Amino acid sequence: MSARQSPVVALQDVSFRYGTGPDVLERVNLVVEGNDFLGLVGPNGGGKTTLLRILLGLLEPQQGRVRILGEEPRMVRSRVGYVPQHATIDASVPAVVRDVVLMGRLSRSSWGPSFGPDQMAAAQAALEQTGAADLAGRRFGELSGGQRQRILIARALAADAELLLLDEPTTGVDIHRERELLDLLNRLNESLPIILVSHDVALVSSHLKTAAWVNRAVTCYAASELSPEVIESLYHEAEH
DSSP states (O other): OOOOSSOSEEEEEEEEESTTSOEEEEEEEEEEOTTOEEEEEOOTTSSHHHHHHHHTTSSOOSEEEEEETTBOGGGSGGGEEEEOSSOOSOTTSOOBHHHHHHGGGGGGOSSTTSOOHHHHHHHHHHHHHTTOGGGTTSBGGGSOHHHHHHHHHHHHHHTTOSEEEEESTTTTOOHHHHHHHHHHHHHHTTTSOEEEEOSOHHHHHHHOSEEEEEESEEEEEEGGGOOHHHHHHHHHHHTO
């Protein structure tokens, strides 16, 4: 990825509420640069999922300014790779891994629902980049949780994503596969900015570059600053 002059994510005084309820997010300011690996952490109900949906352009704040890759989020959705916590693909559907990854090329294919050689090559490259080329012919529904996450990341990469957003990617993944997944994400971060939502503050503090504590407001830390004492005080404040 070439150097970028402006931040990949810039939120300025962003506030959001559902209906007539209280603010879920209040005057949020957040900047993510092109080489960052950011973890969104915080208590349940603190606004992490809402913030992620705003970044994806699925929600619009009542106040403030949001720019993703220099544009309004809805204008660049095809340039943002999103990896959900749970696969939205019915595991009973007899789709093989290659088909799932090719879904990432739909917006870029001039062949309609069919795919030409360039699309197939992009899907293969994404599988190789995620270390999953050997799974190409396997049924998606037969894969383990860790393998599915790799394939969903490959689908995002196949779309030529310029920013990768992941929602709780290590949920349901055993410790060994979690380590492999984090190693993969750190390699991808060498050329791609990544934002990851997680409930596991210890994981974020030990593997990521930056952490944003989300509890209606957003406070950013170097991930290494989140010592057990700091984490305990943040959760204590959230409970009161």
